[in-house]
Amino acid sequence: MATCNLCPPGHRDIPDDQMTEHLRTEHPEVDEDGTHRSDDSTIVPDAASESRPR
Numbered sequence: 001m002a003t004c005n006l007c008p009p010g011h012r013d014i015p016d017d018q019m020t021e022h023l024r025t026e027h028p029e030v031d032e033d034g035t036h037r038s039d040d041s042t043i044v045p046d047a048a049s050e051s052r053p054r
Contacts, residue, residue: 001013001014001015001016002014002015002016002019004019004022004023004026004027006023006026006027006030007026020032
């Protein structure tokens with residue numbers, strides 16, 4: 001079972017084999033990598049979530 005974090009709580013469980021179809025039909029504004037394709041913005045990873053050498 002996959003989890004669609006774009007859906008409201010209680011409606012997030014999607015069978016694995018249906019996730020691609022779910023994203024295409026229910027969330028057409030989202031690309032396969034999870035970024036929004038409608039606003040042409042650039043996604044920059046948050047460096048705070050990376051481990052830092054000590």
